[in-house]
Amino acid sequence: MSLIETRQLTKTYNPETVPVHALRGVDLCIEKGEFTAIVGPSGSGKTTLLNIIGGLDKPSSGQVLINQTDIAQLSENQLIDFRRDHIGFVFQAYNLIPVLTARENVSFIMLLQKRPAAERKARAMELLEAVGIAEKADVRPIYLSGGQQQRVAVARALASRPDFVLADEPTANLDSVATKRLLDIMARLNEEEGMTFIFSTHDQRVIDRARRIIRLEDGKITQDETP
Amino acid sequence: MKKQKRTTEPPFLPLLAWRNIWRNKRRTLITLLSVFMAVLLSSLMISIQQGAWNAMIANLLNTYTGYIQIHRKGYNDNPSVNLSFQASQELIRKIESHPKVQIALPRLESFALASTENLSRGVLVLGINPEAENAITNLTARISKGKYFAEGEKSALLSDSLAAHLQLQPGDTIVLLSQGYHGMSAAGKYSIAGLVHFPSPDINRNLVLLPLKTAQEFYGTGNRITSLALFLDSDSDVEKTAKTLQNQVDTSQYEVLSWTQTMPELVQARDVDTAGAILMLAVLYVIVSFGIFGTLIMMVRERIYEMGVLIAIGMKRYLLGIMFWLEITFIGLLGAILGMIASFPVVYYFHQHPINMTQLSSDATAIYERFGFEPIFPASMDPNIFVQQALFIFLITSIMALYPFWTLKKLKVMEAMKS
Secondary structure, X not given: OOOEEEEEEEEEEOOOOOOEEEEEEEEEEEOOOOEEEEEOOOOOOHHHHHXXXXXXXXXXXXXXXXXXXXXXXXXXXXXXXXXXXXXXXXXXXXXXXXXXXXXXXXXXXXXXXXXOHHHHHHHHHHHHHHOOOHHHOOOOXXXXXXXXXXXXXXXXXXXXXXXXXEEEOOOOOOOHHHHHHHHHHHHHHHXXXXXXXXXXOOOHHHHHHOOEEEEEEOOEEEEEEOO | OOOOOOOOOXXXXXXXXXXHHOOOHHHHHHHHHHHHHHHHHHHHHHHHHHHHHHHHHHHHHHHHHOOEEEEEOOOOOOOOHHHOEOOOHHXXXXXXXXXXXXXXXXXXXXXXXXXXXOOEEEEEEEEEOHHHHHHHHOHHHHEEEEOOOOOOOOEEEEEHHHHHHHOOOOOOEEEEEEEOHHHOEEEEEEEEEEEEOOOOHHHHHHEEEEEHHHHHXXXXXXXXXXXXXXXXXXXXXXXXXXXXHHHHOOOOOEEEEEHHHHOHHHHHXXXXXXXXXXXXXXXXHHHHHHHHHHHHHXXXXXXXXXXXXXXXXXXXXXXXXXXXXHHHHHHXXXXXXXXHHHHHHHHHHHHHOOEEHHHHOHHHHHHHHHOOOOOEEOOOOOXXXXXXXXXXXXXXXXXXXXXXXXHHHHXXXXXXXXX
16 A cells, blocks of 8 residues: 555646646655655656645646545645645745744644644654754744754654655755755655655755656656666 | 644644734834824823813712702703792602712702893802702802802802803892792892802803792792702712612602703713714724734735745644734734823823813813813723723724635635745
């Protein structure tokens, strides 16, 4: 049983005016514990695929099954809860809440999950330590570098103990040192804790670390390899 | 699916909202200032308006009409000495036994023509018990010239504007002509003991006071009176007291009326004036509301992307809506509370040092007096005035908070995250 399964996924933007076919029948299975990079040139459909898997966008046709749950069948509120409890997001622009400290940002999802304060605090510190930024726990994002912010974002993505993490171009705004550090952390979390990571990227440094590479071109999978 | 023990809703939204409003300090401070000024000005305006009315009514009640009057049935609609009555000691005792009633003063009231050698004027003649009346209304303190009178004296006290109009001084004589009890003619000549100043300009222009027995002789009523004026311990519960007294007297013979019933035109004038003030307040609040709404629109529009992200990571739309509502309510309430705090000393100053139009403009003074107002405006310290402003702001902000809820309802996460 796959963690994620897409069946004949299509997505067409502006279907009634100037149709843009972002995805053209994508069949994909991702198993638990994978460290997968979805690569391809700009406009190939990487972000669209990630958004649809993450329940942020709806496919024009086809199905997305996560742990055998067809997410198209979920109501708006059920889908929000599903994302909160099952999917971790890491964005290109970090998207931390600027008025919260690093620790509060990590705790935020657990607050939404109404988890006890003690558990939130302990888990947030544990995750900040895991991404190597515990000493900045009480600092707001504005006082953190891009690399540090992205590490907090990774900690936030893991806070809800999701089934997998979707990372859209996570290293696009980072220098090589910060990129290496981030990838080291994610790889360790993948290896030691079995966390599933799915990246969309055209950063070679990420591609080099991936254990599965799915290449998309014009909305179709043209290559699916395990180096 | 993972299920863990859940606790009660954490109060993180207020914290988040509070921090969010300080993301743009300058904008928040400007909005706060507009609410602050609105509350300050509206509190001051309402305090002075209400204070002026309260003072005028209190002056009128305490120096002249009393809070409740008891007449013979029908007198209020047809005030005439023919509808006078003999107030038995039993009736007075019964009324004065009510815990709220301080005293019931017997009075004989009617109209007359007051004449001097060259001038005449229609006046209101009020026969009073000099001693008892003075104990309550402190008339001696209002004597501006001459002296107070005693029961049985054939002398009169004139309100000072009337005396000025008739060019009379203490020691002069005034002739009163009227129709007495059951059509008999009433005529009398009285020396002027003193002049009295009444705060109510209307009364100050028209009143002649006579000792009760002298007035009864003048009108030929014997020991009859036209009213018992009731003075209460405080101005609260007037209507309730009047109702209780109605049950204690024979209403087939007497009518028990509160001041709002004996002077409905005064109540009406106050209501019209209050409505005018409320209209001005409404204009003020509409202006402030647009200011707050402008801030709210900016707060919402510039955070569309953030809303998209928060919904994406698992925050429900209604929680986001509550967060925006809290943000705008915090600004509104903080401005209102600061406005209340600041308005308190200002209003207190005007309470202690009423605006005295006589010192500012003689034209304005004349206008106010023509309409029966004493041209002195003390501010009211009624705490309700301040609280009402805060509640009003709360109401405005709550209504405005519908805007972020509406925006969030329409928000498409993907479009928001591309904005």
